[in-house]
Amino acid sequence: xxxxxxxxxxxxxxxxxxxxSKNATLALMAAALLxxxxxxxxxVPRLRDVDTMLEILRALGAEADWxxxxxxxxxxxxxxxxSPEAPYxxxxxxxxxxxxxxxxxxxxxxxRVSEPGGCAIxxxxxxxHLKGFQxxxxxxxxxxxxxxxxxxxxxxxxxxxxxxxxNGTQNVMMAACLAEGETVLENCAREPEVVELAHVLQRMGAxxxxxxxxxxxxxxxxxxxxxxHRVSGDxxxxxxxLIAGLATRGLVRVLGVxxxxxxxxxxKLRECGAEIEVGVDSVQAGIRxxxxxxxxxxAPFPGFPTDMQAxxxxxxxxxxxxxxxxxxxxxxxxxxxxxxxxxxADIALSDRTAHVTGVRGLSGAxxxxxxxxxSAGLIVAALAAEGDxxxxxxxxxxxxxxxxEQKLRGxxxxxxxxx
Ligand code: UD1
Numbered sequence: 001x002x003x004x005x006x007x008x009x010x011x012x013x014x015x016x017x018x019x020x021s022k023n024a025t026l027a028l029m030a031a032a033l034l035x036x037x038x039x040x041x042x043x044v045p046r047l048r049d050v051d052t053m054l055e056i057l058r059a060l061g062a063e064a065d066w067x068x069x070x071x072x073x074x075x076x077x078x079x080x081x082x083s084p085e086a087p088y089x090x091x092x093x094x095x096x097x098x099x100x101x102x103x104x105x106x107x108x109x110x111x112r113v114s115e116p117g118g119c120a121i122x123x124x125x126x127x128x129h130l131k132g133f134q135x136x137x138x139x140x141x142x143x144x145x146x147x148x149x150x151x152x153x154x155x156x157x158x159x160x161x162x163x164x165x166x167n168g169t170q171n172v173m174m175a176a177c178l179a180e181g182e183t184v185l186e187n188c189a190r191e192p193e194v195v196e197l198a199h200v201l202q203r204m205g206a207x208x209x210x211x212x213x214x215x216x217x218x219x220x221x222x223x224x225x226x227x228x229h230r231v232s233g234d235x236x237x238x239x240x241x242l243i244a245g246l247a248t249r250g251l252v253r254v255l256g257v258x259x260x261x262x263x264x265x266x267x268k269l270r271e272c273g274a275e276i277e278v279g280v281d282s283v284q285a286g287i288r289x290x291x292x293x294x295x296x297x298x299a300p301f302p303g304f305p306t307d308m309q310a311x312x313x314x315x316x317x318x319x320x321x322x323x324x325x326x327x328x329x330x331x332x333x334x335x336x337x338x339x340x341x342x343x344x345a346d347i348a349l350s351d352r353t354a355h356v357t358g359v360r361g362l363s364g365a366x367x368x369x370x371x372x373x374x375s376a377g378l379i380v381a382a383l384a385a386e387g388d389x390x391x392x393x394x395x396x397x398x399x400x401x402x403x404x405e406q407k408l409r410g411x412x413x414x415x416x417x418x419x
Pocket of ligand 1 (some may be wrong): 023024026095096125126127128129130163164165166167168189193306307329330331
């Protein structure tokens with residue numbers, strides 16, 4: 001099993017171009033099932049999760065592959081879908097696979113999708129997705145680990161989500177695009193990946209109003225067409241790189257990302273003492289004074305992203321004073337805490353809150369990656385630590401960060417992968 005060895009060796013400096021957003025890509029790949037004809041996506045990150053989604057689409061009968069002439073593009077042609085059934089062996093690898101359910105149900109009238117797996121960061125039920133499909137008239141059955149949904153044709157309905165769910169909003173929004181009549185979705189997630197999906201669906205021919213707000217109204221249409229789209233830069237990768245720069249007291253500029261979607265992260269980094277310079281599609285962060293402690297609570301967009309929590313916590317381990325980090329989105333997302341402590345961090349956990357007392361320095365050790373963003377947090381800490389850190393089980397990081405060692409090496413890090 002691969003591991004990453006990091007030798008903490010001083011400040012990261014330079015420019016790094018972020019890849020396309022993983023989470024946006026996965027939803028857009030599912031949306032391609034709705035279109036008649038091919039959909040082509042550009043600026044797609046070469047990640048294990050994207051390959052898993054390609055495998056799922058192919059298992060359904062779609063044609064889908066990377067473009068041989070263009071490293072970061074892929075295409076999907078759903079015309080051959082013959083079996084609207086997504087098997088356990090694939091869905092268990094990645095929770096976002098469940099996003100195929102809405103499009104399959106809407107386009108083919110039936111879908112059978114295994115209950116999802118993915119990162120072990122909490123229970124992560126799909127009740128809100130199912131509530132939405134039922135409101136659109138689908139019959140939903142849970143049977144032996146599979147969700148079966150069917151409807152001759154979905155009809156518009158009203159859904160008020162009980163909580164803010166990104167994939168739930170996306171799944172039900174996609175289904176509603178082909179339902180008969182109007183659907184109103186309330187308490188929708190407003191993450192940039194929901195907005196990007198809505199914009200692409202509009203270009204496919206969908207009628208969606210209220211995009212960017214928590215209330216969407218969707219007028220169903222009888223068909224959608226395939227489109228070409230360039231996926232936007234990954235805000236989480238960008239934030240991770242900036243934090244890695246700050247943890248090593250370096251100066252890092254990320255390119256290829258819209259700073260507007262990083263607002264809450266940048267705000268928190270400023271509170272920590274970072275000096276941030278924002279360009280049209282770039283952000284630079286450096287620090288001259290002390291690294292200050294902060295209080296932070298994760299929340300749905302536009303709040304501080306749960307996907308940045310582990311990385312920020314790694315940074316706060318080195319702040320001059322005591323920080324408080326509350327996790328409000330997932331109930332079990334502190335698995336990086338014992339690993340950060342192995343590097344010398346001072347963190348006390350109580351329920352969903354971590355009290356982080358800054359230490360003078362961290363020191364290299366053997367640690368274990370437990371989930372995608374936890375691994376990123378460990379790499380941030382390792383870059384700032386004295387000596388060598390070995391991060392085991394790095395397959396988690398390959399789910400969400402494209403060529404991370406190469407990119408960090410480009411900023412001056414001493415980091416290598418060992419088989
Ligand atoms: C997406 C992102 C993930 C991010 C998360 C929150 C993708 C592929 N993944 O995950 O990186 O961390 O948003 O920003 O886009 N919930 C329910 N019932 C449901 C659905 C969700 O109770 O039917 C709960 C979850 O357990 C969690 C909370 O709602 O506590 C938010 O989850 P959700 O926004 O749905 O996360 P994902 O869409 O799975």
